[in-house]
Amino acid sequence: MTENFEPTIIxxxxxxxxxxxxxxxxxxxxxxxxxxxxxxxxxxGRLDPTFVLRALSSGADGVMITGCHPGECxxxxxxYKALRRxxxxxxxxxxxxxxxxxxxxxxxxxxEGAKFASETTAFVExxxxxxxxxxxxxxDQLPVISExxxxxxxxA
Amino acid sequence: MSEKKLExxxxxxxxxxxNIAGTVDVVSLAKxxxxxxxxxxxxxAREYKFMCSxxxxxxxxxxxxxxxxxxxxxxxxxxxxxxxTFRTAAKNAGLNPYLVELxxxxxQVSWVHTDKAVATEKAKAVVAGAVSRVIENKALxxxxxxxxxxxxxxxxxxxxxxxxxxxxxxxxHVYLVEREPSIGGHMAQFDKTxxxxxxxxCILTPRMVEAGTHPNITLLTWSEVVNVSGYVGxxxxxxxxxxxxxxxxxxxxxxxxxxxxxxxxxxxxxEAGLGYRKAIYTPFAQAVPKFPxxxxxxxxxxxxxxxxxxxxxxxxxxxDFNQQDQYxxxxxGNIILATGYDLFDARRVSNYGYGRxxxxxxxxxxxxxxxxxxxxxxxxxxxxGKTTPKSVGIIHCVGSRDKNFxxxxxxxxxxxxxxxxxxxHERTGATVYNFYIDMRTAYKAYDEFYxxxxxxxxxxxxxxxxxxxxxxxxxxxKGKLIIQVEDTLIGKQRRIPVDMVILSSGLQPxxxxxxxxxxxxxxxxxxxxxxxxxxxxxxxxxxTEGIYIAGCAQGPKDIPSSVAQxxxxxxxxxxxxxxxxxxxxxxxxxxxxxxxxxxxxxxGLCPFNAIAFIExxxxxxxxxxxxxxCGTCVAACPAGAISGTGFSDEQIMAxxxxxxxRNLLPxxx
Numbered sequence: 023m024t025e026n027f028e029p030t031i032i033x034x035x036x037x038x039x040x041x042x043x044x045x046x047x048x049x050x051x052x053x054x055x056x057x058x059x060x061x062x063x064x065x066x067g068r069l070d071p072t073f074v075l076r077a078l079s080s081g082a083d084g085v086m087i088t089g090c091h092p093g094e095c096x097x098x099x100x101x102y103k104a105l106r107r108x109x110x111x112x113x114x115x116x117x118x119x120x121x122x123x124x125x126x127x128x129x130x131x132x133x134e135g136a137k138f139a140s141e142t143t144a145f146v147e148x149x150x151x152x153x154x155x156x157x158x159x160x161x162d163q164l165p166v167i168s169e170x171x172x173x174x175x176x177x178a
Numbered sequence: 179m180s181e182k183k184l185e186x187x188x189x190x191x192x193x194x195x196x197n198i199a200g201t202v203d204v205v206s207l208a209k210x211x212x213x214x215x216x217x218x219x220x221x222x223a224r225e226y227k228f229m230c231s232x233x234x235x236x237x238x239x240x241x242x243x244x245x246x247x248x249x250x251x252x253x254x255x256x257x258x259x260x261x262x263t264f265r266t267a268a269k270n271a272g273l274n275p276y277l278v279e280l281x282x283x284x285x286q287v288s289w290v291h292t293d294k295a296v297a298t299e300k301a302k303a304v305v306a307g308a309v310s311r312v313i314e315n316k317a318l319x320x321x322x323x324x325x326x327x328x329x330x331x332x333x334x335x336x337x338x339x340x341x342x343x344x345x346x347x348x349x350x351h352v353y354l355v356e357r358e359p360s361i362g363g364h365m366a367q368f369d370k371t372x373x374x375x376x377x378x379x380c381i382l383t384p385r386m387v388e389a390g391t392h393p394n395i396t397l398l399t400w401s402e403v404v405n406v407s408g409y410v411g412x413x414x415x416x417x418x419x420x421x422x423x424x425x426x427x428x429x430x431x432x433x434x435x436x437x438x439x440x441x442x443x444x445x446x447x448x449e450a451g452l453g454y455r456k457a458i459y460t461p462f463a464q465a466v467p468k469f470p471x472x473x474x475x476x477x478x479x480x481x482x483x484x485x486x487x488x489x490x491x492x493x494x495x496x497x498d499f500n501q502q503d504q505y506x507x508x509x510x511g512n513i514i515l516a517t518g519y520d521l522f523d524a525r526r527v528s529n530y531g532y533g534r535x536x537x538x539x540x541x542x543x544x545x546x547x548x549x550x551x552x553x554x555x556x557x558x559x560x561x562x563g564k565t566t567p568k569s570v571g572i573i574h575c576v577g578s579r580d581k582n583f584x585x586x587x588x589x590x591x592x593x594x595x596x597x598x599x600x601x602x603h604e605r606t607g608a609t610v611y612n613f614y615i616d617m618r619t620a621y622k623a624y625d626e627f628y629x630x631x632x633x634x635x636x637x638x639x640x641x642x643x644x645x646x647x648x649x650x651x652x653x654x655x656k657g658k659l660i661i662q663v664e665d666t667l668i669g670k671q672r673r674i675p676v677d678m679v680i681l682s683s684g685l686q687p688x689x690x691x692x693x694x695x696x697x698x699x700x701x702x703x704x705x706x707x708x709x710x711x712x713x714x715x716x717x718x719x720x721x722t723e724g725i726y727i728a729g730c731a732q733g734p735k736d737i738p739s740s741v742a743q744x745x746x747x748x749x750x751x752x753x754x755x756x757x758x759x760x761x762x763x764x765x766x767x768x769x770x771x772x773x774x775x776x777x778x779x780x781x782g783l784c785p786f787n788a789i790a791f792i793e794x795x796x797x798x799x800x801x802x803x804x805x806x807x808c809g810t811c812v813a814a815c816p817a818g819a820i821s822g823t824g825f826s827d828e829q830i831m832a833x834x835x836x837x838x839x840r841n842l843l844p845x846x847x
Contacts, residue, residue, distance in 0.1 A: 059838075063809065071813075073830055098701055098786075107813070
């Protein structure tokens with residue numbers, strides 16, 4: 023493990039709760055680790071597990087998934103579906119030989135800027151302990167796949 | 179795909195004064211974007227002090243026109259603040275507004291990080307992500323839907339009545355649905371209202387009558403909403419009108435049936451269990467509508483098959499034992515939920531003895547006790563119905579501000595406790611103790627009322643009551659209720675014997691709030707109150723377009739605030755009605771029928787019932803008007819047949835690559 027390893031993390035937020043928590047952390051000038059780069063989705067239910075795999079294979083050392091607390095989803099219950107997929111995804115990651123701890127689900131309401139900040143920093147530290155994933159490099163040696171996987175083949 | 183024509187992208191980096199420029203090297207960021215993202219189509223990258231200013235916007239508009247930009251990235255604040263600003267600017271310059279992307283480098287970078295080099299590096303990643311994403315953005319058009327001018331209001335308490343009157347007075351039709359036989363809500367049960375001590379009925383009943391006689395208001399009492407479908411502008415609602423067994427066309431409201439009915443029933447709704455009503459009844463004399471309701475469960479005729487006293491004596495033959503429940507279908511454009519609250523069940527705090535010690539009352543019981551129209555004609559007496567108490571203890575925060583029950587403050591209890599103290603004092607001359615944790619008398623003329631009650635000689639003990647017991651330890655405690663409390667101002671345990679205890683039970687969400695929320699497609703907070711769109715700036719709207727909330731359904735509040743929210747919600751509805759049509763965000767999912775295998779996985783995932791299966795074609799289809807755009811089905815489709823506008827797989831994949839700098843100009847090895 024490198025001495026000064028700075029993890030790169032992709033974070034998914036939902037438009038209604040956790041993205042607003044990130045906004046609130048900003049407005050309140052709460053400081054947190056700079057390693058997480060956020061993507062806004064409308065809902066954590068939008069999170070296709072392949073997004074996580076894509077991020078990990080493209081050089082991210084960890085992926086943070088955030089959404090509204092159970093029972094507070096803007097879309098009523100879609101965060102439960104994110105939870106289901108998250109649990110399945112962790113098993114898939116294990117099967118692929120990736121530490122399942124590299125992916126973490128965090129609930130944060132729009133009022134929880136402080137929680138968003140502290141959870142982010144804590145997750146960065148967890149990934150720092152795990153060390154770099156180095157999949158990005160392995161991927162670089164593979165032929166570049168610019169097209170998304172043709173899913174018709176699966177359907178056929 | 180790789181041979182796609184390059185878009186012409188403009189990148190605009192905002193200094194936001196020093197808000198961004200203080201932590202991010204904005205000049206080098208812009209320069210970097212222009213160089214390193216050139217191969218993606220970035221033709222210009224500028225930085226400016228305040229992009230949101232009119233000069234900043236003009237800068238972007240000018241470039242769109244002169245440089246022929248086809249995509250715009252603004253690296254500035256959160257899209258929740260200025261996305262609309264820059265989309266409008268693009269629109270003004272002739273660019274589709276959905277081809278603009280905001281990169282939040284203030285809330286997500288400059289405000290939360292301190293090291294300039296690190297912050298600038300992260301800002302580069304955020305911009306790279308946004309550029310990659312914007313290239314995949316598609317031009318979208320807002321969806322316009324017409325607004326049906328009729329409104330449904332659920333809940334006929336003061337908030338619902340206020341909202342109904344405002345809309346009806348503006349000239350639009352309102353359907354006011356109420357579960358109980360009469361409108362009026364909790365306010366109709368109260369005696370006096372703080373801090374002015376107006377009689378609740380005196381100020382409420384004129385409003386009730388106005389609502390009941392208004393040509394633009396259709397009252398549906400003794401009714402419940404059983405089904406809701408549709409979306410803003412055109413909701414279809416089914417209301418179950420429970421059988422009253424009284425023909426409303428014929429009934430004159432003379433109340434002879436109530437007089438003649440031989441069956442007495444304990445009224446645990448309106449009289450809080452302290453009084454009786456008949457099996458055929460109106461909950462109170464001024465009920466609106468005036469038509470009584472026959473309670474089938476308790477009616478002698480329905481139980482034994484004989485009686486029919488009401489029918490015999492009705493001068494207009496209005497009693498109809500064969501009446502059935504009716505289902506009424508309504509088409510409305512907007513819905514206001516003003517469903518109110520339930521009272522916290524004081525039995526749950528077993529150490530206060532409610533339900534076990536007869537002279538422990540709840541606040542609602544006391545309201546009925548002190549009400550001149552109540553079971554004791556306004557005489558404040560003990561449970562025996564005749565003894566006037568010589569000393570009364572009022573316990574605040576029962577079930578509120580308590581980790582074991584509800585964490586929140588129920589807002590009304592302090593003022594209510596003061597009101598009770600005043601009433602007891604005035605009518606019985608008894609010694610009154612208030613046991614409080616903190617005294618909260620915010621708002622106009624409230625604290626003055628507190629001062630007044632202090633001057634009247636009410637005794638205040640600061641401390642949370644540990645126990646109410648009838649186990650006397652000393653001679654003077656015999657036959658009394660003893661309140662055991664730590665007086666935190668003198669730091670001592672006290673035992674205060676009183677004749678009567680009143681518990682200020684807190685407010686709770688309706689027991690069925692979750693189910694009602696689900697029916698209307700809105701969510702509840704962890705405490706169970708309906709969630710507003712924004713706690714400060716949008717307290718009566720919800721995340722579902724066309725559904726508004728008012729009064730205690732949104733959270734505990736007093737009468738003035740409930741009225742204000744009712745009026746606020748009606749203003750929001752009128753705004754929608756007068757626009758005649760509403761523009762919906764075009765963030766929707768759609769299904770490519772050629773790719774759909776008809777597996778129906780998506781069908782069950784949609785909480786808005788927007789996905790239907792077309793039997794003939796064996797494929798699923800999404801109703802764009804019902805779709806709220808969460809994207810859960812997009813993520814679930816195993817065939818990749820569902821795509822989501824605004825948040826497509828392509829956009830998100832591109833953004834992931836950008837954020838990880840995989841989109842930079844490849845360095846020659």
